[in-house]
Amino acid sequence: MPCMLQYKFLVDDVWQTSPCEPIVSDSQGSYNNQQSVACNITFDWIGDGLAREVFVAGDFTGWMDLLPLSREAGSNKFSLDCSLLPGAYFYQFLVDGQWSVSGNSTVEPDEQGHLSNKVIVHAPPAFHLFYGEPGWQGASIHMRLTCKQHTQGWQQVALHNTASRSQHWGGGRWKTAVVPLPKGCQSTQMELAIKSNTDEGQGPSESSHYMCPHPGGYKIQHGQLRPFPQATAGPIMLVSDLDGTMVGNGHEADAMTHNFKQYWEDNAALRNSVLVYNTGRSLGQFTSLYQEKAGALALPNVLITAVGTKIFLLDMEGGCREQASGQKWHQDLQWSHRLDEGWDLSAVKQVAEEAVQRHANDSTVNWLDHGTEHPHRIALSVHTSSLQDCLTHLRHGFQHHDVQVRIIVSGVGDYRYVDCVAIKAGKQEALEYIRALFNIPLTHCMAAGDSGNDILMLEGQHQAIIVSNAQQELLDWLLQQKQTPRIVCTNAPMADGILEGIARHGLH
Numbered sequence: 107m108p109c110m111l112q113y114k115f116l117v118d119d120v121w122q123t124s125p126c127e128p129i130v131s132d133s134q135g136s137y138n139n140q141q142s143v144a145c146n147i148t149f150d151w152i153g154d155g156l157a158r159e160v161f162v163a164g165d166f167t168g169w170m171d172l173l174p175l176s177r178e179a180g181s182n183k184f185s186l187d188c189s190l191l192p193g194a195y196f197y198q199f200l201v202d203g204q205w206s207v208s209g210n211s212t213v214e215p216d217e218q219g220h221l222s223n224k225v226i227v228h229a230p231p232a233f234h235l236f237y238g239e240p241g242w243q244g245a246s247i248h249m250r251l252t253c254k255q256h257t258q259g260w261q262q263v264a265l266h267n268t269a270s271r272s273q274h275w276g277g278g279r280w281k282t283a284v285v286p287l288p289k290g291c292q293s294t295q296m297e298l299a300i301k302s303n304t305d306e307g308q309g310p311s312e313s314s315h316y317m318c319p320h321p322g323g324y325k326i327q328h329g330q331l332r333p334f335p336q337a338t339a340g341p342i343m344l345v346s347d348l349d350g351t352m353v354g355n356g357h358e359a360d361a362m363t364h365n366f367k368q369y370w371e372d373n374a375a376l377r378n379s380v381l382v383y384n385t386g387r388s389l390g391q392f393t394s395l396y397q398e399k400a401g402a403l404a405l406p407n408v409l410i411t412a413v414g415t416k417i418f419l420l421d422m423e424g425g426c427r428e429q430a431s432g433q434k435w436h437q438d439l440q441w442s443h444r445l446d447e448g449w450d451l452s453a454v455k456q457v458a459e460e461a462v463q464r465h466a467n468d469s470t471v472n473w474l475d476h477g478t479e480h481p482h483r484i485a486l487s488v489h490t491s492s493l494q495d496c497l498t499h500l501r502h503g504f505q506h507h508d509v510q511v512r513i514i515v516s517g518v519g520d521y522r523y524v525d526c527v528a529i530k531a532g533k534q535e536a537l538e539y540i541r542a543l544f545n546i547p548l549t550h551c552m553a554a555g556d557s558g559n560d561i562l563m564l565e566g567q568h569q570a571i572i573v574s575n576a577q578q579e580l581l582d583w584l585l586q587q588k589q590t591p592r593i594v595c596t597n598a599p600m601a602d603g604i605l606e607g608i609a610r611h612g613l614h
Contacts, residue, residue, distance in 0.1 A: 112138040126544045128378045129426040130266035151184040160184040164197025192229040196222040231321040233285040233296045234337035238327035239278035249298035253291040269427040272371035342613050343380040343546040350556040362601035367404040380544045384410040405432045413525045414536035415482040417441045445482040445528035448510030457503030461496050482528040516559045533563040554604045571607030575599035
């Protein structure tokens with residue numbers, strides 16, 4: 107029977123919600139993660155009669171845990187019923203100690219090129235309702251389901267907070283409820299009314315009725331019921347540069363930034379989408395910018411800084427995204443620990459200092475960051491006349507010290523930025539880490555930028571958006587790329603261009 111399950115995680119003896127999964131408030135005002143749970147996939151292995159034990163593993167278990175299948179009585183069929191979140195999954199069977207794929211299911215290469223079975227899991231059918239509350243102190247749905255078999259009696263369903271920070275007339279916020287279909291019901295419709303928790307009486311009034319004719323997503327705002335099919339399409343992830351892409355200078359640029367925020371909070375955030383800023387600004391510089399924009403800038407879930415060497419997760423401050431101040435962040439230490447492998451800051455600084463001293467007479471190679479603030483990155487400013495010599499020295503020096511370093515050159519003009527970061531760091535690598543953390547399909551991920559500094563995160567396999575005010579260096583790079591729908595070059599600038607790109611990629 108489909109149901110909504112609320113839960114928390116016990117982390118170092120402290121109960122916490124995961125920022126990577128939907129968060130709702132319960133009837134006591136506590137915040138929990140919530141998922142719709144139903145048995146929605148069956149793994150089958152039909153053997154030749156010789157198999158004794160069969161297990162399944164896949165990317166849904168991290169390819170680590172083996173889940174046992176049970177043999178059906180009197181047959182060669184082994185089965186396992188599971189509940190998985192919506193998405194595409196690769197898996198294989200371990201049959202008597204040998205990895206195999208089933209010829210009875212789709213077989214495709216996974217992301218590592220290994221032949222595996224593939225399954226696409228869809229969300230169980232349900233009514234996903236979003237209500238633009240007019241400032242009430244709590245509200246609920248009174249609803250009843252009607253299907254061919256029977257009509258239920260009126261039931262009360264609680265409305266929960268959403269991840270949206272949008273405020274409506276009267277100070278109200280978006281509220282949501284998910285009503286799963288009873289098992290076996292077909293062609294179900296839902297009759298409902300919204301009631302303030304201060305209303306008296308048992309049933310809804312005649313004038314407040316709404317009718318949802320079939321399962322799917324719906325919005326109720328200003329007394330109107332409208333379809334909202336994005337509710338069942340799953341979340342998207344947008345990774346955007348800040349300066350020149352999401353924000354700019356002047357009233358016109360601020361208006362574009364505000365337009366994006368309105369779209370995000372009234373649409374994408376309702377489906378628990380993930381907003382990431384990949385920026386050259388430090389954490390402190392971002393929080394100052396967020397205050398400076400005075401509510402025009404959408405609050406992200408994640409920040410990537412220091413050329414992909416630091417990741418910060420939004421502190422929900424005991425609640426959910428709608429209540430966060432945007433001034434408190436947690437550094438992702440797991441990402442930091444990953445970057446330690448093959449990295450030696452002392453050796454990197456020594457090689458870089460040698461490069462600076464080689465050009466001490468003409469001062470064409472200079473320090474920008476000794477790694478004091480960013481322990482997995484050092485940065486130099488290098489004149490173009492010395493760039494090739496500097497890069498050659500750095501590569502040979504790192505090889506001599508047996509340290510693994512990614513060298514990133516960016517910028518325009520006479521001087522270029524040369525960042526030396528841990529081999530596993532980088533804007534694209536950080537993007538992929540976050541995508542996996544939030545379980546976002548590749549097809550639902552986009553990156554947006556305006557300069558050559560953004561090339562590293564635009565050249566992945568995900569969708570890309572280049573806004574119309576892009577710098578020439580980025581446009582030159584774009585001209586060299588094979589023309590495919592993966593990269594959209596917009597007609598609109600900055601944040602308006604991001605909105606255009608989202609729509610053209612069909613992810614609005």
